[in-house]
Every structure is written in structure tokens, then in C-alpha cells.
Amino acid sequence: MIKIAIDAMGGDFGPEPIVDGLVAALRSNTNFTAIAVGKKDELLNLIPSNFLSRVEILDTHDVISMTDSATDALKRKDSTIYKAIELVKNKEADAVVSAGHSGASMSLATLRIGRIKGISRPAIATLMPTSENQNTLVLDVGANVDCDAKNLYEFAVMGQVYAQDVLKRDEPIVGLLSNGEEKSKGNEVTKEAYKLMRNIPNFAGNVEGSDIFKGNVDVVVCDGFIGNILLKTAEGVADTIGAIIKKNLKRSLISIAGAVLMRKVFKNLKVRVDYAEYGGAPLLGVKAPVIIAHGKSNAKAVKNAIFQAITAASSNLNYNIEDRINKYNQ
Amino acid sequence: MIKIAIDAMGGDFGPEPIVDGLVAALRSNTNFTAIAVGKKDELLNLIPSNFLSRVEILDTHDVISMTDSATDALKRKDSTIYKAIELVKNKEADAVVSAGHSGASMSLATLRIGRIKGISRPAIATLMPTSENQNTLVLDVGANVDCDAKNLYEFAVMGQVYAQDVLKRDEPIVGLLSNGEEKSKGNEVTKEAYKLMRNIPNFAGNVEGSDIFKGNVDVVVCDGFIGNILLKTAEGVADTIGAIIKKNLKRSLISIAGAVLMRKVFKNLKVRVDYAEYGGAPLLGVKAPVIIAHGKSNAKAVKNAIFQAITAASSNLNYNIEDRINKYNQ
Incomplete structure (x- = not known):
């Protein structure tokens, strides 16, 4: 049975949404157990007693806050993130979910769990919505601000394996953001990366920012600087359109009637653009599944992050990444 | 009186939307004249005779098509873009508007009209909508894929002067996209650019992708590779949200009633996200105002591009860019 380690304290809103998400996950999937890392007293209060048989609590009091430096994380061996990651390193858990300090989670995962052979740098992948039913996996969205061509090439391979093994896509298509x-x-780096990527099957060549939302490719590769900017640009546009619609609705009386009728439409829209739907972002390239959830994750996002961790831990993801990258490099 | 040179043939849809836009501009602003560069017979058919006193036609038959290489542009001295730009170089016109091959327009403008003293590379600037009434100027959105810190610094200065002189903003705030x-x-380049930008008044430091749409800064600076990606990402998100709304409207009968009532709201929204509203994108850093309009520009976009050209030509934009950059460099 899969065992998930979870940093139960690190999120922006404390342990409540994390534990609520964990409990929701336990309720709808009976095939896993969890180790919650955090303050035992607080966590015991939040977990309904009938779930306690499936949740171990690792009593831990130090919490790395969002304002702490990521470089301190390695020294704080008694912190919740450190211990959660150590559980995976020591094979006491199969995967880890953290809604805590994402820089700390990344550094610790990379340094303590270690990189997959053949991968120079792990990358964070995230799903973006499209107007079709299929989402697009984008990586890197923040782990590496300066990337060379080889890094981008490795991201392409990792993204493709993830799309295949975890998202269950057949022969996923990968594009290079340009x-x-x-x-x-392209710029100097992407032109060089393009040459390296030509030996990847189903490489679609260069794709544009708008292609991410069309669903014509499964995986889009970029460096973490651009990935962060495009993620926040997408959020910004969605928020702005929402704000403009809202403002106009208020302005016009007749629109209020329309608003009531449109509610259903927007609810559906919200599901599509709501990042909580996807849960967290996998850190690809480390030797065990690590899911980085947003600091502001609500219970639903945490639940979905845990499901992602379970799916990844149940797959041959990391074995296949290593196999694929070494096969291509021959 | 301001005289605007316009490549009347280069757009994706031929001379019709260009001339319609020119005529609309002539109709609503009586303080300028124009030189339309293109096939005289065709253009004469499209221009109502009462406007012919304010439009000179420079009979030109070679048109650089969108599939031609930008590097050929310099050799094709009898092309509409070449001649339109030459009119400005020779001071026969004050500014130029082109909806033709944007790479060709940029190269020709840079090489034939020349760069402003102190500017290493011209940049394309564009306006992005915000939920407030104020738009954000973003540059570079495509002229330079690989930029160094000094380029970004110069973009910041140019953007700030444009915001002041053409957009009429008081003490415009400039941010560095990070x-x-x-x-x-930041990445290596932006960290270096940050240091250079500290001597610019009203430098807001690093800003994120979402800040573009908040209206809390007037100018956002990035390299042309990222600028292109963010522009297309923004368009992609807006289109996707539109498509999802449309799809859901069709699906639900009750929503049709809502849709009718919502029409007013969306019309208002469209104005905000419709790039035709802004017209074209100024190429900043060359010695005369050059407005690059989208190849798919309709008459309204062309009209607004012409207005931009008039405003820029009536301002001290280029004098102030040179003055400012040289003052800061001392």
C-alpha cells in the first residue's frame, strides 16, 4: 500500500486545510496511508478518530515559514519539511506532499532525495487549462531561472514521461516555447535546445504562448524564469477578465438578471481555470515523487495534490525518466 | 501640419482595411495629411474623392509579403515598406505606419532611419489592458530575442519617456519583469539590469506577470523573447475563457436568456481586451516615429495606429529619449 508523507504545518493557513485535504483524500481513496508531519496535539484535534488508523503522526514542532530563506532549510533538520522529505529518502514513505516553503521543499528534495541519474536539474511542472478537455503540462515553472539547452532538453524528456505515465496520455507531443x-x-538557448530535442519522438518543434491553451500539444518546455512569468500572466489575465465582468455586472441593473442565469456558466468556467483542481505541481527529476502544493492551498487542492502523489508513486515514472534519458543520450 | 507615410499594401488583407482606416482617420482628425504608398489604381478606387486633397499617392508596385525574408527587405528598394520608410528618412513625412511584414519594417526603420544616439537597439512597445481604466505599456514585445542588461535598461528609459510624452502620464512608474x-x-540578465535601473526615477523594482494587468505600474520591461510569449499567453487565456463561456452558453438553454442580457457586458469587455483599440505598436529608439500595426489590422486598428503616429510626431518623444538616456549615462 502506498504511503504518503505530508508536511502538515507549512501552508499559509496552518494545518487545518492540509489536514482537511488529507482526510478528504483518505475518505475517497482507501488504498493509501499517510504520515502527517507536524505538531501532534494540533493534528490530533483535526483528524476524525476513525481515520487515525491510517494516519501516523510524526510529532515535529519547527516550521519553516514563507519568509525564511530556502538556504536555511538544510540546517533545520527538525523542521516539518525536512522530516517529511527524510521519510521518503529513508523509504519510510513513497512520496511527499508539501504546501510549505516551495524553495525549501525543492532544495531539500534535490539534495536529500537526490537527482535521477542523467538529470542535471529537477523542474517543476504544472497543468494549464485549455478550452478542450485536455490540459497542457508546462515545465519548468520556477525551479531554475537560468537554463541551458541541455536543461531544457531534459525537461522535455521528463515532461513527456510524466504525461505518459501519470497523465496517461498516449504518445504525448512536446513543444518548445518560443x-x-x-x-x-528562438533565442540562443532555445535554438540550441531545438537541435537537441529533434531526437525526441513526437517533438512538435517551436510552439507559441497561445498554444499552451489550445490543447494541441501535451507538454510545453521553457526555463523557470519564463515559466513563472507565463503562469502569473495567465492568472493576471483571468483575474482581469473576471474583474471586468464583475464590475460591469454591478453597473447594469439588467445584467443582474443575466448574472443569475450565467452563474452556472461561470461555475463551469471556474472549474476549468481553478488551479486547486490540479492540486500541486510535481518536482520532476528527483528520485521519489515530490508534489509542491501552493502555500495558499485549500483542502481540495491538498486532496488533489495527494492524489497526484499516489498516482506518481504507483507509476514507473522515475524509472522511465532514467531509462529514457539514458537511452536518448547513447 | 503633420504628414504620415503609410504602407497601404503590406497588410494580410490587402489595401482595403488600410485605406478604410486612413479615411476614417482623415475624417475624424483634420490636422494631418498622408502619403499612401501602393498601387495607384487600386488605391484611387478606395479613397473617396473628397479626401484626395489630403492624400498623396506614391505609386509603388512591389509588396514584401509575410512569407518573404526580412533580410531581403533592404534590397527591395522599390517595395512599399522601403519607400514609406524612405519618405520619413528624407523628411518628406513625419512618421510612418506599416501593417506589413513587421521584421522588414523593423530592419528598414533601424537601418534607414537610424537609431537615436545612446540607444543600442530599438524595441517594440505595446499596450496591455488592465481591470482599471489605465493600460500598461510593455516593451520589448518582439524586436530583440536576446537582450543584455544595458538593452533592458534602455527599454526602461524609452518606455518611461513614451508613457510621459505620448500616453500623457505624470511621472510614470517602470517595473522590471521578473x-x-x-x-x-531574477535571472542573470535581469539582476544586472536591476542594478542599472536603480538610477531611473520611479523605478518600482521587479514586477510579476500579473502586475501587467493590475495597472499599478505604467511601464513593464522585458526582452523581446519573453515579451512575445507573454503577449501570446495573454491572448491565449482571453481566447480560452471566451471559448469556454461560448461553449457553455450553447450547452444550456437557460443561459441563452442570460447571454442576451450579458451582451452589453461582453461588448464592454471586448473593448478592453481588443488590441485594435490601441492600433499599432510603436518601434521606440529610431529617429522618427514608426508604428508597426498587426498584419491582420482592421480599419479601426489602422485608424488608431495613425492617431498614435500623429501623437508621437507631435510630441518631443525622440528628443526626450536622447536627452534622458544621455543624462542618465553621464
Whole structure:
């Protein structure tokens, strides 16, 4: 049975949404157990007693806060993130979920669990919504601000394996984010990466920012600096459109009637653009599944992050990443 | 009186939307004249005779198509873009508007009109909508894929002067696009650019992708590779949300009633996210105002591009860019 380690304290809103998410996950999936790392007294109060048989609590009091430096994380061996990751390193758990300090989670995962052979740098992947039913996996969205061509190439391989093994896509298509579709487009790094990626099956070549939302490729590769900017740009546009609609609704009386009728539409829309739907972002390239959830995760996001961790831990993801990267490199 | 040169043939849809836009501009602003560069016979058919006193036609038959290479542009001295730009170079016109091959327009403008003293590379600036009434100027959105810190610094100065002189903003605030607001964030190039930008008044430091749409800064600076990606990402998100809303409207009968009532709201929304509203994108850093309009520009976009050209030509934009950059460099 899969065992998930979870940093129960690190999120922006304390242990409540984390534990609520864990309990929701335990309720709808009976095939896993968990180790919750955090203050035992607080956690015991939040977990209904009938679930306690499936949750171990590792009593831990030090919590790395969002304002702490990521570089301190290695020294704070009694922190919840450190201990949660150590559980995976020591094979006491199969995967880890953290809604805590994402920089700390990444550093600790990379340094303590270690990188997959053949991968120079782990990357954070995230799902973006499309107007079709299928989402697009984008990586890296923040782990590496400066990337070389080889890094981008490795991201492409990892993303493709993740799309296949975890998202269950057949022969996933991977594209390289660029400033135009033509082969001649790109900056120095992406032009070099393009050459390396030609040996990847189903490489679609260069894709544009708008392709992410069309669903015509499964995986889009970029460096973590650009990935962060595009993620926040997408959120910004969605928020702005929402705000403009809201403002106009208030302004016009007749629109209020329309608003009531439109509620259903927007509820559906919200599901599509709501990042909580996807849960967390996997850190690809480390030797065990690590899911980085947003600090502001609600219970639903935590539940979905745990499901992601379970799916990844049940797959051959990391074995296949190593196998694939070494096969291509031969 | 301001005289605007316009490539009347280069757009994706031929001369019709260009001339319609020109005529609309002539109709609502009587303080300028134009030189339309293109096939005289075709253009004469499209221009109502009462406007012919304010439009000179420079009979030109070679048109650089969107599939031609930008590097050929310099050789094709009888093309509409070449001649339109030459009119400005020779001071026969005050500014130029082109909806033709944007790479060709940029190269020709840079090489034939020349760069402003102190500017290493011209940049394309564009306006992005916000939920407030104020738009955000973003540059570079495509002229330079690989930029160094000095380029970004110069973009910041140019953007700030444009915001002041053309957009008429008081003491415009400029931000550097990065992967987080903290000073420590950024990639190698932006960290270096941050240091250079500290001597610019009203430098807001690092800003994130979402800040573009909040309206809390007037100008956002990035390299042209990222600028292109963020522009297309923003368009992609807006289109996706539109498509999801549309799809859901069709699905639900009750929503049709809502849709009718919501029409007013969306019309208002469209104005906000409709790039035709802004017209074209100014190429900043060359010695005369050059407005690059989208190849797919409709008449309204062309009209607004012409208005931008008039405003820029009536301002001290280029004098102030040179003055400011040289003052800061001392």
C-alpha cells in the first residue's frame, strides 16, 4: 500500500486545510496511508478518530515559514519539511506532499532525495487549462531561472514521461516555447535546445504562448524564469477578465438578471481555470515523487495534490525518466 | 501640419482595411495629411474623392509579403515598406505606419532611419489592458530575442519617456519583469539590469506577470523573447475563457436568456481586451516615429495606429529619449 508523507504545518493557513485535504483524500481513496508531519496535539484535534488508523503522526514542532530563506532549510533538520522529505529518502514513505516553503521543499528534495541519474536539474511542472478537455503540462515553472539547452532538453524528456505515465496520455507531443513556430525562431538557448530535442519522438518543434491553451500539444518546455512569468500572466489575465465582468455586472441593473442565469456558466468556467483542481505541481527529476502544493492551498487542492502523489508513486515514472534519458543520450 | 507615410499594401488583407482606416482617420482628425504608398489604381478606387486633397499617392508596385525574408527587405528598394520608410528618412513625412511584414519594417526603420544616439537597439512597445481604466505599456514585445542588461535598461528609459510624452502620464512608474517582486529574484540578465535601473526615477523594482494587468505600474520591461510569449499567453487565456463561456452558453438553454442580457457586458469587455483599440505598436529608439500595426489590422486598428503616429510626431518623444538616456549615462 502506498504511503504518503505530508508536511502538515507549512501552508499559509496552518494545518487545518492540509489536514482537511488529507482526510478528504483518505475518505475517497482507501488504498493509501499517510504520515502527517507536524505538531501532534494540533493534528490530533483535526483528524476524525476513525481515520487515525491510517494516519501516523510524526510529532515535529519547527516550521519553516514563507519568509525564511530556502538556504536555511538544510540546517533545520527538525523542521516539518525536512522530516517529511527524510521519510521518503529513508523509504519510510513513497512520496511527499508539501504546501510549505516551495524553495525549501525543492532544495531539500534535490539534495536529500537526490537527482535521477542523467538529470542535471529537477523542474517543476504544472497543468494549464485549455478550452478542450485536455490540459497542457508546462515545465519548468520556477525551479531554475537560468537554463541551458541541455536543461531544457531534459525537461522535455521528463515532461513527456510524466504525461505518459501519470497523465496517461498516449504518445504525448512536446513543444518548445518560443517566439514563433518557425524553426528559425528562438533565442540562443532555445535554438540550441531545438537541435537537441529533434531526437525526441513526437517533438512538435517551436510552439507559441497561445498554444499552451489550445490543447494541441501535451507538454510545453521553457526555463523557470519564463515559466513563472507565463503562469502569473495567465492568472493576471483571468483575474482581469473576471474583474471586468464583475464590475460591469454591478453597473447594469439588467445584467443582474443575466448574472443569475450565467452563474452556472461561470461555475463551469471556474472549474476549468481553478488551479486547486490540479492540486500541486510535481518536482520532476528527483528520485521519489515530490508534489509542491501552493502555500495558499485549500483542502481540495491538498486532496488533489495527494492524489497526484499516489498516482506518481504507483507509476514507473522515475524509472522511465532514467531509462529514457539514458537511452536518448547513447 | 503633420504628414504620415503609410504602407497601404503590406497588410494580410490587402489595401482595403488600410485605406478604410486612413479615411476614417482623415475624417475624424483634420490636422494631418498622408502619403499612401501602393498601387495607384487600386488605391484611387478606395479613397473617396473628397479626401484626395489630403492624400498623396506614391505609386509603388512591389509588396514584401509575410512569407518573404526580412533580410531581403533592404534590397527591395522599390517595395512599399522601403519607400514609406524612405519618405520619413528624407523628411518628406513625419512618421510612418506599416501593417506589413513587421521584421522588414523593423530592419528598414533601424537601418534607414537610424537609431537615436545612446540607444543600442530599438524595441517594440505595446499596450496591455488592465481591470482599471489605465493600460500598461510593455516593451520589448518582439524586436530583440536576446537582450543584455544595458538593452533592458534602455527599454526602461524609452518606455518611461513614451508613457510621459505620448500616453500623457505624470511621472510614470517602470517595473522590471521578473519571477518575483523581491530584489533577489531574477535571472542573470535581469539582476544586472536591476542594478542599472536603480538610477531611473520611479523605478518600482521587479514586477510579476500579473502586475501587467493590475495597472499599478505604467511601464513593464522585458526582452523581446519573453515579451512575445507573454503577449501570446495573454491572448491565449482571453481566447480560452471566451471559448469556454461560448461553449457553455450553447450547452444550456437557460443561459441563452442570460447571454442576451450579458451582451452589453461582453461588448464592454471586448473593448478592453481588443488590441485594435490601441492600433499599432510603436518601434521606440529610431529617429522618427514608426508604428508597426498587426498584419491582420482592421480599419479601426489602422485608424488608431495613425492617431498614435500623429501623437508621437507631435510630441518631443525622440528628443526626450536622447536627452534622458544621455543624462542618465553621464
